Amino acid sequence: MQQKEVPEVLRSKGISAGVVEELSRFNGEPAWLTEKRLEAWRTFEETPMPTLRDEAWRYTDISDVKIEDFVPYAPSADVSSEEDLPDAVQALITEGEENSALLVQHNSETAYSRVDEELLRKGVVFTDLHTALREHEDLIREKLFGLVPVDYDKFAALSAAAFSGGSFLYVPRGVAVEVPIQSYRWLDTIGSIMPRTLVVVEEGASVTYIDEYASADGEEPAFSNGAVELYVGQGASLRYVSLQNWERNVLHFNTIRSSTGKDATINSLVVSLGSQLSRTNVEAGLVETGSDSEMLGLYFADSNQLIDHHTLQDHLSPNAHSDLLYKGALRDESLTVFSGLIRVEPGAQKTDAYQTNRNIILGTDDAFAVSLPNLEIMADDVKCSHGSTTGQVDETELFYLMSRGIPRREAEKLVVFGFFGEVTSRIPLPGLKEKLDRAIEGKIGLGFEERVA
Amino acid sequence: MPEDNIVQTLGLDDYKYGFSDPEEYFFRTPRKGLDEEIVAMISMHKKEPEWMLEFRLNALKSFWEKPTPTWGGYLGDLDYDEIYYYIRPMENQGRSWDDVPEDIKNTFERLGIPQAERETLAGVGAQYESEVVYHSLKEEWEKSGVVFMDMDGGLREHEDLVREYFGTIIPPDDNKFAALNSAVWSGGSFVYVPPGVHIDIPLQAYFRINAENMGQFERTLIIADEGSYVHYIEGCTAPTYTTNSLHSAVVELIAKPNARIRYSTIQNWSHNTYNLVTKRAVAQENATVEWVDGNLGSRLTMKYPAVYLTGEGARGEILSVAYAGDGQHQDAGGKVVHAAPNTSSLITSKSISKGTGRATYRGLLKVHEGAESAKSRVECDALLLDEKARTDTYPYIEIEEKKVSTEHEATVSKVGEDQLFYLMSRGLSEEEAMAMVVNGFIEPIAKELPLEYAIELNRLIQLEMEGSVG
Numbered sequence: 001m002q003q004k005e006v007p008e009v010l011r012s013k014g015i016s017a018g019v020v021e022e023l024s025r026f027n028g029e030p031a032w033l034t035e036k037r038l039e040a041w042r043t044f045e046e047t048p049m050p051t052l053r054d055e056a057w058r059y060t061d062i063s064d065v066k067i068e069d070f071v072p073y074a075p076s077a078d079v080s081s082e083e084d085l086p087d088a089v090q091a092l093i094t095e096g097e098e099n100s101a102l103l104v105q106h107n108s109e110t111a112y113s114r115v116d117e118e119l120l121r122k123g124v125v126f127t128d129l130h131t132a133l134r135e136h137e138d139l140i141r142e143k144l145f146g147l148v149p150v151d152y153d154k155f156a157a158l159s160a161a162a163f164s165g166g167s168f169l170y171v172p173r174g175v176a177v178e179v180p181i182q183s184y185r186w187l188d189t190i191g192s193i194m195p196r197t198l199v200v201v202e203e204g205a206s207v208t209y210i211d212e213y214a215s216a217d218g219e220e221p222a223f224s225n226g227a228v229e230l231y232v233g234q235g236a237s238l239r240y241v242s243l244q245n246w247e248r249n250v251l252h253f254n255t256i257r258s259s260t261g262k263d264a265t266i267n268s269l270v271v272s273l274g275s276q277l278s279r280t281n282v283e284a285g286l287v288e289t290g291s292d293s294e295m296l297g298l299y300f301a302d303s304n305q306l307i308d309h310h311t312l313q314d315h316l317s318p319n320a321h322s323d324l325l326y327k328g329a330l331r332d333e334s335l336t337v338f339s340g341l342i343r344v345e346p347g348a349q350k351t352d353a354y355q356t357n358r359n360i361i362l363g364t365d366d367a368f369a370v371s372l373p374n375l376e377i378m379a380d381d382v383k384c385s386h387g388s389t390t391g392q393v394d395e396t397e398l399f400y401l402m403s404r405g406i407p408r409r410e411a412e413k414l415v416v417f418g419f420f421g422e423v424t425s426r427i428p429l430p431g432l433k434e435k436l437d438r439a440i441e442g443k444i445g446l447g448f449e450e451r452v453a
Numbered sequence: 454m455p456e457d458n459i460v461q462t463l464g465l466d467d468y469k470y471g472f473s474d475p476e477e478y479f480f481r482t483p484r485k486g487l488d489e490e491i492v493a494m495i496s497m498h499k500k501e502p503e504w505m506l507e508f509r510l511n512a513l514k515s516f517w518e519k520p521t522p523t524w525g526g527y528l529g530d531l532d533y534d535e536i537y538y539y540i541r542p543m544e545n546q547g548r549s550w551d552d553v554p555e556d557i558k559n560t561f562e563r564l565g566i567p568q569a570e571r572e573t574l575a576g577v578g579a580q581y582e583s584e585v586v587y588h589s590l591k592e593e594w595e596k597s598g599v600v601f602m603d604m605d606g607g608l609r610e611h612e613d614l615v616r617e618y619f620g621t622i623i624p625p626d627d628n629k630f631a632a633l634n635s636a637v638w639s640g641g642s643f644v645y646v647p648p649g650v651h652i653d654i655p656l657q658a659y660f661r662i663n664a665e666n667m668g669q670f671e672r673t674l675i676i677a678d679e680g681s682y683v684h685y686i687e688g689c690t691a692p693t694y695t696t697n698s699l700h701s702a703v704v705e706l707i708a709k710p711n712a713r714i715r716y717s718t719i720q721n722w723s724h725n726t727y728n729l730v731t732k733r734a735v736a737q738e739n740a741t742v743e744w745v746d747g748n749l750g751s752r753l754t755m756k757y758p759a760v761y762l763t764g765e766g767a768r769g770e771i772l773s774v775a776y777a778g779d780g781q782h783q784d785a786g787g788k789v790v791h792a793a794p795n796t797s798s799l800i801t802s803k804s805i806s807k808g809t810g811r812a813t814y815r816g817l818l819k820v821h822e823g824a825e826s827a828k829s830r831v832e833c834d835a836l837l838l839d840e841k842a843r844t845d846t847y848p849y850i851e852i853e854e855k856k857v858s859t860e861h862e863a864t865v866s867k868v869g870e871d872q873l874f875y876l877m878s879r880g881l882s883e884e885e886a887m888a889m890v891v892n893g894f895i896e897p898i899a900k901e902l903p904l905e906y907a908i909e910l911n912r913l914i915q916l917e918m919e920g921s922v923g
Contacts, residue, residue, distance in 0.1 A: 055524065059851075346841070361855035365822050368853045373861065375846035380837035380867045388861040390852040 010073035017041050019072055020161045027130050027164070030137060040150035040160035047154040056153075059337045059370050060279055060308045065251055070223040071191035072162055076106035085112055089186050092214055095438075097431035099210075100179035101126045105165040105195055106186050119177060125170040126181055129196060132168035140168065144198055147229035147257040147285070155253040155279075159194055159227040166196035169209055173202040173233075180208040180239075180429065185224075187250065188216035192223040199230045199238065203261070206237040210432070213242075213274075218249045224275070230258035230266065234288070237265045241432060245439060246274035248305070255281040260291035260320075269427055272299040272307045273439050283312040286320035286348075297326030298423045298436065300443045301334030301367070308337040313355065315348040324355040327423050329416060329443070330367035339372040342386065346378045355386035360393065360419050362412075362444075413444050486534040489513060492636050495539045499605055499639075502612060512625035512635030519629035525815070526753040526782045531727055536699055538637040538670070594652065600645040601656055604672050607643025614645060618674060622705035622733050622761075630729040630755075634670045634703040641671030641702065646681040646712075655684040655717070655903060673704040677712035677740075684715040686903065698726040700751075706734035706742060710764060713741040717902060719910060721750035724781060728754040738764030738793075745901050747910060748775045748783045757815060759788035762796035762824075769798040774898040776914065777810030777842070786816035786847075791824040791857075802833040803895050805914075806842035813845040818861070822853040833863035836894050838887070888914065 009022050020041045024034040049065075050057040079085055082093065082102075089104060101115040103126065110128040119126070125136065133140050150160040167183045187193050197211055213224065224246060232238045238258075246252055252275040258266050272278045284293040293313065301307045313322040328336050338357045359369040373386040393415050401411035420440060424433050484491075492513050496506040521528055594601070600611060608615050625635035646652060677683050687704075700722060708714045714734065722728050728751035734742040744758035760769030771787030789798040804812035814833045835844035846863045868890050876886035892899070892911050899907045 349840075359852070361852065361857075363855070365854055367855065368851070370852075371850040371861070373846075373848060373850075373863070375835075375844070375863060375865060377835070377837065377845070377865050378841075378843045380840050380842055382837075382865060382867070384865040386846070386861075386863050388848070388850055389859060390850065391858045392855040 006073060006075045011071060011075075013071055014068045015041075015070075015072045015158075015162055023073065023162060023164065027133075029130075029133060032141065033133065036145065036150070037161050040157050041162075043150050044154060044157035044161055047151075047157060049154060056310060056339070059335065060277070060306060062277065062279075065223075065277075067158065067223070069221070073164060074107035074189045074191040074193075076109045076111050078109075079112050082112065082114075086186065086188065086216075088214070088216060089184060092184055092186075092212065093182075095431075095435055096212065097180045097182060097210060097429050099182040100177060101181040103128065103167050103183040104186060105167070105183065105193070107189050107191065107193060108164045110165050111186075116179075122175045123172040124175060124177060125168065127168055129163070129166035129168050129198065132198075136168070136170070139170065139200065140198070143200055143229065143231060144196075145229075147231070147259060148227040148255050152255060153281075155225050156227055156255050159196060159225050159255075163194045163196045163227070165193075166198070167211075169197075169199045169207070171201045171205040171207045171236075174204045175202075176205065177207040180210055182210045182212065185211070185213045186215065187222055187224070187246070188218075190218060190220035190222055192225065194225045196226060197228040197230075199228075199240070201232050201236040201238045203233040204235045205233065208239040208241075208429070210241040210243065213244045213246055213252070215247045215250055217247045220249060221276075222250045224250050224252045224254070226254040228254065228256040230256070232258060232260045232264040232266050232291075234261040235263045236261065239267045239269075241269045241271070241427075241429070242280070243271045243432070243435075244274055244278060244280070245271075246278075248274070248276050248303075250275045252278040252280070254279070255283075257281075257283040257285065258293070259285040259287045260293060262288040263290040264288070265292045265294075267294040267296070269296040269298070269423075270309065271297075271436065272309065273443065275305070277306045277308075279308045279310075281310045281312075283314060284322060285314045285316060286322060287316050289317040289319045291317070291320045293320075293322040294426075295322065295324040295326075296423050296426060297324075297328075297338075298420060299326070299328040299336060300440060301328070301330050301336050302443055303332045303334065305334045306336075307334070309339070311338075311340040311355075313340075313342045313353055315342070315344045315351045315353060318348055319350045320348065321352040322354070325423060325426075326356070327358045327360075327420060328369070329360045329362055329419065330369055331362040331364050331443075333364070333366040335368045335370070337370045337372075338388075339370075339374070340386070341374040341376060342384055343376045344379050344382050344384065348379050349381040351379065351382040351384065353382070353384045357388045358419075359390040360416070361390065362393065362416070413441070416440065416444060485537055487513070487516075487536075487538055487637065491538055495637060495639065498539070499608075501608065504616065505608065508620065508625065509636050509638075512632045515626040516629060516632035516636055519626070519632055521629055522755070525755045525784045525813075528727070528753070531699065539639055597650050598645075598647040599650060599652060600643065602643055604638070604641040604643045604674065607674070611643070611645065614676070615643065615674065618676060618705070618707060620705075622707065622735055623703050623731050628731060630701045631703055631731040634672060634701050634731070638670045638672035638703065640669075641673040641704075642675070642685070643673070644675040644683060644685060646675075646677045646683045648679040649681060650678075651682040652684070655686045657686040669700045669702070671702045673702070675705070675714060675716070676707045677709060677714045679709045680711040681709075682713045684717070687716070687718045698723070700726055700728045700730070702730045702732075704730070704732040706732075708734065708736045708740035708742050708767075710738040710740060712737075713743075715743040715745065716758075717745040719747035719749065719902070720754065722754075723750060724752050724778075726751045728756065730754075730756040732756065732758040734758075734760045734769070736760055736762050736764065736767035736769055739766040740764060741768045741770070743770040744772070744787065745898065746771065746773045746785065746787075747898070747902075748773070748785050749910075751781065751783075753782045753784065755784045757786045757788050757817075759790070759817075760798065761790045761792060762798065763792050765793045765795050767793060767796045769796075771798075771800045772898045772901055773800070773802040773814070774895050774910075775802075775804040775812045775814075777804070777806045777812040779808035779810060782811045782813070784813040784815055786814045788817040789819070789829060790817070791820040791827040791829065791854075794823070794825040794827070796824060797828040799829070800831040801897065802831075803836075803898055804834075804844060805836045805838065805891060805894065806844050807838040809839075809841045811843040811845070813847065814863070815847045817849045817851070818859060819849075819851045820854045820857050820859065824854050825856045827854065827857045827859075829857070829859045831859075831861040833861075834894070835863070835865045836891065837865065837867050838891075
């Protein structure tokens with residue numbers, strides 16, 4: 001929550017080493033972080049912009065993305081109660097999951113946060129990153145950039161150099177948080193938003209945490225660039241949800257990486273519905289033996305959206321289990337990319353790893369679905385499989401429903417809901433499920449023969 | 454003949470050790486390495502028409518311009534300057550078996566093209582070094598207008614046909630290795646099957662590299678005219694040498710409406726060979742193209758037989774089996790492009806990795822907009838026999854059409870303890886049991902091969918499995 005006047009250089013287009021330094025000074029950060037940001041900036045400058053010639057970007061054309069055109073920092077007004085938040089944000093909150101702690105990042109700044117008394121008593125910490133740096137510097141210094149390092153890729157380098165706001169969640173050993181914790185990222189100005197999420201769940205603790213991205217409609221392009229680091233300790237459990245529903249003027253880049261300790265569990269759900277171009281890397285490191293990662297994904301692309309997910313199930317230890325299911329629908333002239341890799345490192349025996357990607361193309365010949373389900377197996381005593389299918393709505397299913405008197409349009413809707421039901425039924429969050437259902441319904445719109453208005 | 458006897462006759466026991474005859478050459482390029490002069494020399498030596506020389510020189514430019522692939526296998530040790538790009542063997546084309554030089558005959562004998570098989574092998578265009586030296590074709594085929602000859606002969610005798618199709622399926626600038634082949638190609642087969650002609654007995658050619666540091670760049674073009682059928686078999690074996698060898702072939706197939714081409718290969722290059730091959734087919738209306746592709750040898754193979762389904766109702770099938778032993782990398786797979794309605798395809802891949810071997814499936818399934826009701830299925834199974842073995846699966850799936858049904862599945866497993874236990878309880882040794890499980894694993898592909906190949910494949914797997922247990 002910034003009360004100071006934002007320096008002019010942060011509010012002008014373009015980023016430079018000077019801007020990065022000014023941002024760090026403006027936030028009153030320790031020297032090590034300033035140095036880290038500058039190092040990241042150098043990495044960003046040295047790393048060429050990915051092109052279609054790079055394997056990881058061969059279908060995702062970002063040649064039009066001009067990072068220098070974005071304003072690095074946009075302030076927002078602090079509010080003292082939820083009622084003072086923008087109406088749209090209040091709607092997001094009331095329509096969403098019940099929460100025990102809440103943080104709203106409005107543009108580059110934290111506008112509002114609240115944590116239930118009970119959580120505070122149990123030692124749960126939930127703040128933005130700048131507050132966390134002041135109050136828990138040692139922990140942040142140890143964990144920040146640990147999973148999404150500055151040299152992960154060009155966008156991760158930029159995130160490390162120029163992040164602001166963000167959230168930090170710490171759940172102490174053995175603490176079970178029953179009600180989800182939620183952060184909202186709200187953008188209503190031209191410019192950029194670069195939040196980072198850092199979650200540390202200690203041994204035996206459990207929590208559900210949701211990052212939700214939404215914005216006010218705008219004409220000018222805006223830029224969202226995030227990094228999410230999820231540490232799950234021994235025997236701990238984390239359910240993580242990322243719900244991206246930006247308006248179409250936003251370009252979204254995000255990297256979500258987790259590491260699980262011995263017998264730890266992570267359930268992730270990554271939902272991508274909005275933005276003109278959305279690229280999300282989701283990587284689960286099964287670092288210790290017996291760990292478990294469920295990875296769910298749901299995407300729905302319409303008009304000329306490009307939605308790209310790159311996933312990794314990285315099995316580094318024996319006896320770990322991972323199960324991935326990403327399902328997507330496409331319509332109009334959209335393009336979706338799913339590239340998933342199961343990597344079983346040498347020595348990771350008794351690995352159980354599964355990966356499924358299913359795409360459904362609705363009422364169009366102009367959509368383009370790419371599916372790249374990859375395996376790299378370097379241990380022999382493993383069970384791994386993957387599957388991928390792409391097709392249209394099954395005519396026999398439609399016929400069956402229509403023979404029961406359901407109009408075609410309604411029948412199509414039911415089939416699409418059924419398609420996504422395989423994912424949504426695995427999420428024990430009724431509020432979120434309802435929100436997703438509404439979003440899917442909106443995407444289906446008037447049917448597949450007509451464009452979304 | 455009982456299987457064991459056949460194996461004896463074929464001399465398969467010697468396969469894995471390699472062997473070589475004294476090197477005696479009629480002509481070879483005066484030096485190693487590649488430049489315009491060498492390319493011109495090759496073309497001049499073959500007395501080629503001007504357009505082919507131009508084709509070669511343009512391809513050479515593409516070769517220089519194209520980057521070496523950074524994906525696939527490790528190519529860092531491949532030194533283009535350490536290779537002779539053209540060697541012509543001592544003797545010219547043989548008219549009959551008796552005319553074939555004795556040492557070459559000996560080589561064939563050991564390779565397993567014995568007299569006994571010649572009766573059934575209707576035509577043998579066998580490539581020794583860079584040139585076809587032996588060649589026979591049954592008379593009735595000649596009568597029905599079938600052309601089966603080496604590529605150089607094809608260029609001489611059927612220049613118009615060659616000029617029309619050569620390099621149209623795989624243009625010289627397709628990739629670095631296709632460019633290299635286009636610049637220095639020599640030998641290979643040219644096949645033309647006239648409309649409606651069915652060739653019941655497979656056309657067969659054996660290839661063999663027999664000179665240290667020598668590349669082999671054969672070029673095959675098969676045209677199956679409307680409603681015809683041909684099965685072409687290409688087999689490769691190579692003796693073992695200590696320095697790197699390069700094999701870079703280009704194979705183009707054209708299946709005209711209602712035609713069917715089946716192309717079977719088992720490569721067993723010695724373990725120091727780079728096997729970098731481009732194979733591509735076009736299937737027109739209601740045509741069928743099948744690739745049966747077995748990869749056992751070489752140090753590194755990068756080969757992805759492709760079928761472009763350009764006509765309505767066309768079908769493509771790719772069966773790929775790869776065996777990667779110690780130090781080997783088999784980067785194999787297949788590509789299918791659906792560019793017309795009601796086309797269908799099936800890719801089946803089976804790979805086995807043993808020791809430090811690495812087997813990679815790399816494939817592309819593409820459905821273009823308008824290829825309505827395309828159906829495709831890709832199935833990849835990998836078997837891992839050792840802790841250090843590695844397997845990868847990289848299937849690219851690109852769908853631009855909604856009325857499609859595409860499926861991809863892959864599984865990875867090791868040989869089950871219970872499978873071994875069961876077989877051993879029946880009195881088999883662990884080694885035998887393992888070989889049996891592995892042979893069972895590749896059975897779906899082995900059964901698609903002609904008998905002698907299936908036996909060869911099983912026997913080779915057995916040899917490879919020796920000493921694999923304990």
